[in-house]
Amino acid sequence: MHAFAALLDSLIYTRSRNAKLRLLADYLRATPDPDRGWAMAALTGDLDLPGVKPAVIRALIEARIDPVLFRMSRDYVGDTAETVALLWPAPALPVDPEPLSVSGVVDRLAHLSRSDAPAVLADMLDRSDAEERFALLKMATGALRIGVSARLAKTALADAFGLDVDAVEEVWHGLKPPYDALFAWAEGRGEQPTAADVPVFRPFMLAHPLEDLRLDLNDYAAEWKWDGIRVQIVHVGGETRLYSRTGDDVTGSFPDVASAFREPGVVDGELLVKGEFQGGALDAGGGAASFNALQQRLGRKSVSAKMQAEYPAFVRLYDILFDGAEDLRELPWHARRRRLEAFVPRLDSERFDISQVIEAEDFTALEAIRAGARDAAIEGVMLKRRDSPYIGGRRAGLWYKWKRDPLTADCVMMYAQRGSGRRSSYYSDYTFGCWTEEGELLPVGKAYSGITDEELRMLDRFVRNHTLARFGPVREVEKTLVLEVAFDSIHRSTRHKSGVAMRFPRIARIRTDKPAAEADRIETLQRLVT
Template sequence: MKDFVQLFTQLDQTTKTLKKVAALVDYFNKANDKDKLWTIAILSHRRPKRSVRTSLLRAWAASAANVPPWLFEESYHIVGDLAETMALMHPNLESKHDKSLSEWIEFIIDLKNLEDEHPTESEDVLATKKEKVRWAWNQLDETERFIFNKLMTGSWRVGVSQKLMTRALARHSGIDENTLSHRLMGNWRAETSSYHQLIIATDPADKISQPYPFYLAYGLEIKIEELGKPNEWLAERKWDGIRGQLIIRENQLFLWSRGEELVTDKFPEFEILTEVLPNGTVIDGEIIAYQDNQPLGFNVLQSRIGRKNVSKSILDKAPVIMIAYDLLELNGKDIRESSLQYRRQELVRLVDNAASEKLLISELVEFKEWKDLLKERADSRKYHAEGLMLKNKSGTYKVGRKKGDWWKWKIDPLTIDAVLLYAMRGHGRRANLYTDYTFAVWKGKELVPFAKAYSGLTDKEINEVDAFVKRNTIDRFGPVRSVKPDLVFEIAFEGIARSSRHKSGVALRFPRMFRWRKDKPAKEANTLEDLEKLLNLYG
């Protein structure tokens, strides 16, 4: 644990990539295999599940610090992070333990096991949990307590990407970085795997369901003409759905989301593809809601996301297909190093042979000159698309976000002018500032909340809004403040849909603050009728 704490401190104290990679390599060189495996898991967002309810931890932490619950809650709102608040408020002790990272994680998992064995959480079980947690806190110094709390609450975040971790692991192990990226994909768990099985072993039988790392595009940040000759590029619609990888191996189908979640059970209608696609096929594409030969809005697809059970009713209301746009494996052979032109040629052949209504090819947008794409991009919302994808015909399928061969050229966002109505403190470094806002539009003489946003302002603007909130608070509701409705902001968003969950009757996709309209008084902000017009056009 002490080595992991040192690693965390080094990563937290620098923004330089080389220093982060060097710290990780040094850690991997001296850590045992169990600690290496859990470090890989933590940095791959495969941390242990939450082992104790946070309401219990808050009460126990307040008791250990000998402060009343209200003072603990106020401190939490100021600090903005529960794990850090508990670590700071506990009496400051020196480190007394010699447990490794993996041993502390096993300790945390045992707390979860207590809950699973006694789901009703009897008083004896709660007393045992409390005793164990309080004992752990007393063994750890402040930084160790913070990390222990993060692992226990299941809210771990550290300032290093999986890509950097993989780079460091490649230097430590001598294994190619792309190979490691592939091995780290899939449904592995640190509780049931080992460092050797995950990183060193190469048994193909263990990899039947394993996806490939996704290739991610950058937003187009240059003039389109600067890409070169138009005949060297393909253009496709950028679909508004769930990026997925469809795998057929050994007569079994596996479906992975870009977030490395196995979602096969969420989309049972794709099972029929095992009958029409050959073994050794891996297709990259977009899962979208689709009916009557046209895409439906993302809000329709969203009705299926997060559901544990997909009922027949849901299947009928939100039918889906996969729009295929790349082929990564053909007849069991990895073809990612082949040109896009070749991969697409083979993909078209596969999709045509499959002749399934559940698998469609991503149609090309025809153009001869770059200017031909301007109107196609502008018309994207007619297709329920987010814009265009531009892909180099000769490009290979890369790992992660790389510039050069794939660009996303999104349409300009929709916008609406709205009034700031509520504000709430942020988290982390912004815990002392009001940075999370609720916005409203006019319905007659009443302001109706319709969206929340927390991104888009500069630090200087955030400080100005924070000062306004503190000077113009009308009422308080816990951490939320109601403010004088004076400030107007232009809210940008990607899509709009009807919603029975919101008082306004609408829900926005990816709302953020586009600019502060200091030139506009609140009475000139948009209305609910304006939102309805956008809804009728683009909903």
């Protein structure tokens, strides 16, 4: 456990991607099985220890120190695991001197009931130093937040043993922690695992932002960028699975889509919800509701028949990776497109259609088409090189995303809260509102991104110097500072008193030049609802 704790500690204070890769690779080469396998599971989000919940950890520490001291410390530090690791008192009685191992911790915690978990976890914390306690709590709750993505961890594994990262990614979801077969292959002790009979995830091909480029439409095809969630659908060996862009299995949230896809193959598309009054077969390129409707189903492990009926899901297909057992990824886009057009008619037309190619004479004409698109489900335009193979990750010059220009509104800061991680000492999460006709200020959104470090410090000073009241970790501030907020779209919401909810709000500018009374009204936002 000590080596894993030291790894996490080093990763937290390392900003360089290459340095992180070296730290991870060194750990994986030096650490024996199964510890390194369970460490990889923790780093990639594949470790589930249901007996340990944040509430258990809070109860343990508040039984040992003053609860007010803990909450004040947590508010300042910004991370529960770090706060508990530092505040945990020394045990009153001697403890077992046997050091903890990663595999030993996982094996013990994975088989505990929720009633037994507190005592066992407390014993482990008593036997650990502060660094090990931090690693233990992070691993137990599955919320590492150490600046390492699943892709980076897999890249480090590939680098450590001279493997191709896409080959690692391709078989990853067909294997279970602690990945004995994967490490046996990596060290030359076993055969390469295959994905022949298992519905595994393949890395998505991703796009670069278009920025200031102007492309020749003889070389690039244009499609709408739909505002849902990107999914990969795999049907192999009589089983269908849906994967999100990060490789998470989301089949349980969309059983209606999974059960309707019975054609052997692998496709890439956008998961959407049918628009209001949309029934029967999908039309050519429309029929999608806003992302707000899709959110009703996201993150659910099981979905009731009522919810499936109220929010019927479908997938608008972009690409095809496999047709049956035939791997099509090396084919150019235009050839895959023809295969996709032949594949889609074999699917249920109530659940699947194809993303239409935008017909435009040239790039100038495409600009005009994009500028006029304000459909609730359109996020922008995709441009795909016609001769591009399907390659996992981002490759320069092949695919571009050209998001539509954001909407903006001038809003008044109302509340602030400290952030997490390196922003835990600053008030960096801001709730902002707009005016009603009666002159009441109602919240319309919350944002924490879009600002520079200098602007963060300026806003933090404003919050501290203009606080009106405190509600736990939240500060209410004087309603005098205007923020220009950019957002992708806005939707009606019954959960918010204002009746609207922004999609991807971020702070575009701090409007110190504008009086709060001149900020936008909620009726202005309501006119932007899609």
